[in-house]
Amino acid sequence: MENKDPPNGESAHHHQLTKKPRLTRFITESEIREEFAHHQSGIARINNGSFGSCPGSVLAAQRKWQLKFLQQPDDFYFNTLRKGILHSRTLVKDLINADDVDEVSLVDNATTAAAIVLQQIGRSFADGKFHENDAVLMLHCAYEAVKKSMQAYVTRTGGSVIEVQLPFPVNSDEEIIAEFRKGLEKGKASGRKVRLAIIDHITSMPCVVTPVRELVKICREEGVDQVFVDAAHALGSVKVDVKEIGADFYASNLHKWFFCPPSVAFLYCKKTSSSSDVHHPVVSHEYGNGLPIESAWIGTRDYSSQLVVPSALEFVNRFEGGLDGIMNRNHEKIVEVGKMLAESWGTNLGAPPEMCAGMIMVSLPSRLRVMSQDDALRLRSHLRSNYGVEVPIHYQAPRKNGEAAVKDKDGFIMAYARISHQVYNTFEDYCKLRDAIYQLLDDPQISKKLFAE
């Protein structure tokens, strides 16, 4: 069993991921409850997607690292920090099947990773390496931070942004692939080059697992320069094999589904000639030593969340089947409760089970009359404050193309709840949501109360 104390001057031992932990038994239900005892009781916490979760034992490990720094920061900086970060990066490299630890950098979050990749693109436009109006492609439902990053680094430097519509509700991978091909054609119109395609592995809102391997393949076939997979939710949700996926850049948070504290993410950069021009925007004396080294020192700050990756892995390996076991069970459970809710409300799922991981979109009864994103946010706040349920709500504008829109018995469906399942959830969490919606439906004044201007 790995020593829980942070290594101090010891060489980083290669941690065998598939080695069975030397436990006599797996973690028990009551131990899991204890690990997450700091979660607010009385809240049905079914939004693991937004901010993730971190068990008590990893938090304890984090505090040890923090204390070590505070005790003697110079010694920490000179003798402890780099080794610790290298150890974390090595574990990540193995988890994602990267060839070389030099391809793995740790950054704060996927938002930072996106800025790093897009700044590189921006520099190429500014330097004249790319032509004005060359294209960068992204999904129309890309995370808002990524969209703004495109504005800041691509549009501002003369690039054009092409949005690919993600069909939703969606029924199959083929629907996504078809739209993507359309988007690519648009990108290449007028002889433009598509310099970068940003593909979500798991979109945020609405939440769908995309056929990312096929999409990357299509990008290669169609001559897209580089592909960046924004996989904010991936690690701990779906299998991550960066070689198999084949993207140039791949980023995932570790604080969402991999039990790290806020916040830490990895950015994988496949070794190619252009990967040497990727830089962390906060330049330190390590500038020019490669992104992993640059990211490992961006000035004095608390690096402890990057240092607890070994502890997070230890935690994961206390579960039957390790990370795979957790992912499979989360998926099975979320599909089960998703179907239960859809049946209870007379609604439907936004995507088929095979296009979901640990989260699923369940449409809400049309009678709730959610007619805008503002309404969705108000409903979310209302559920939090009055029912103790934390769940993000997505407003899906009705399709304009004349296709049959999704309906329930009372009208057009325009709102979905993105429910999640993580190891700390219980069936009661979802019953709570189910019943809260029942109560809202029973209230004749509901629209007025919730959505009155």
Next chain:
Amino acid sequence: MATHNLQNHTLNGDHCDSTVPSSKKPKLSSPATTTTTIISHSQIQSEFSHHDLSIARINNGSFGSCPQSVISAQKQWQLQFLCQPDHFYYNQLKPGILHSRSIVKSLINADHVDEVSLVDNATTAAAIVLQKSARSFYEGRYDKGDVAVMLHYAYGSVKKSVEAYVTRAGGRVIEVQLPFPVKSKEEIIAKFRKALEKGKENGKKVRLAVIDHVTSMPSVVIPIKELVKICREEGVDQVFVDAAHGIGCVDVDMKEIGPDFYTSNLYKWFFCPPSVAFLYSRKSSGQDNNDDLHHPVVSHEYGNGLAVESSWIGNRDYSAQLVVPSVLEFINKFPGGIEGIKKRNHEAVVEMGEMLVKEWGTHLGCPPEMCGSMVMVGLPVCLGIYSESDALKLRTHLRNNFGVEVPIYFRAPKDGEVDPVTGYARISHQVYNKVDDYYKFRDAINKIVSDGTTCACLPN
């Protein structure tokens, strides 16, 4: 006592409610004046009891220090987030950050809280300012060959940042050679004027001056007010003051100093945990307006002003930015508050510095009035410090074999100098230091000297 909190292994049973910690508004200008509210010596010891007590910690300049009560407040904030992160994000985070920014605004005499952003550290602040300059070059507002002026002793990271953003975008960089040891601020002012002249050669404009308020290595307090004035007189577009060591170490008054941009860390001399700094950006209606400042990590807040952009750069731990009110509470337990702490630190470090140079027959790197809470102390020549590598070896030797933590600076000899002092220790004084710390350092050097050890003998 706050100490035991760090030993808790889980957050079991920790109370998780919806109120934020320490929301009582602390008074800025009413530090402890009566004996009942003044922090005692043993309380100070207790506040820093997590420091490795076997070490004479005289390097507050590199990584700062943070008292237990602030660490505890930080944990409260962290717990609030972990407990119910959505509620925290929607209801607690923004007001908390605004509160911290308001306190900083008052501390630094800024006009408007919009001028104050919180970022991780001065390194980040430098990247933000320099990226703006880079955009101006790329977008044609500055001509290729226009100049950025910085001090030769600028912090290594800042130099690299200038390279990454200014040089790469086509700007020319001029370094101001500063003398060291330095005898008076006039020496610095004269060199600075020369550098500005050079910058304006061939009809080029000096677009940016990056000036340290307190240089890092070697550490000297720069006559910043005078230099900013000269910049204005000489038509320098923008002045960025890198005051990594500013707040809590020297006087920080935006209206007095008058820069366009000013950054200072809060975890070095202002008792915040790692890490947090502020970046002040003067509201101007001029042509080269300061509105084009952006945090490089772009979030959905892009375009809402730097302060708002910096308050959300994706999911992360913002607790170090949220404890500024708790820090102010801590500081106000000291007589004279932050002013009193600064004054006493300065007096103590000068006294200790003079004790050491007298002991070793060397000299201080600058006169006392050019020091804040740190001073450069000349080391005995017989130590044989002939390179930066030697300086690092000596520092390591002092840490590992004598329990003394102090950064060593190598000063290359100039032509014609005979037996010059080539090594200086940058000693610091903060509220947790004792006279014994400096005696320990004195005795360590004396032992090394009497043993005949030189840097050449030390391992790499």
